[in-house]
Amino acid sequence: DTGVSQDPRHKITKRGQNVTFRCDPISEHNRLYWYRQTLGQGPEFLTYFQNEAQLEKSRLLSDRFSAERPKGSFSTLEIQRTEQGDSAMYLCASSRQGAHGYTFGSGTRLTVV
């Protein structure tokens, strides 16, 4: 068990470009979550998968955002036509179903210039 892995750690992109982030959860965790955190704030929920099914999406997740979790393993979060307001830390977490805590990854820090 190597924990939750996220790649890349940092991403700098020009406004209007597309970016994709990857998250590898703990292997026995069937739930996977994406959160976004801006400076001085707590993380905010974006979306959640149980196995390969995306069960819920936040209103924060505009049409430019899409997330997938093929085969219920790793997940990707894509942002199309990035805007400066997308600059944030994107955190992935995983958990087992039931009364268990969440395990977070180290995050991907996105800077849109």
Add this chain to the structure above:
Amino acid sequence: KQEVTQIPAALSVPEGENLVLNCSFTDSAIYNLQWFRQDPGKGLTSLLLIQSSQREQTSGRLNASLDKSSGRSTLYIAASQPGDSATYLCAVHMYSGGGADGLTFGKGTHLIIQP
């Protein structure tokens, strides 16, 4: 809608002091509560998880209590060390699902331990 408040927003104390971080939540019907630590520019590290039926959890110099009926939790740090400097986040889990009502965070307490 669940709201989580953490007080104080920032705290600076000399090394060796015992300290208490506070977390309050508006909806007491929680499933569990989790305390995290976040170092600058890093992800979240889970410190303690308290189930709704529990009153407290301990790990080393950390002790977290939960008073569900009053909507409060405290994180007690004994004999603080400079390495404890970080932001501490409280998060409440409303139910066993994982959606928007799954985990709600406070804004955190930024802690500095002076050597």
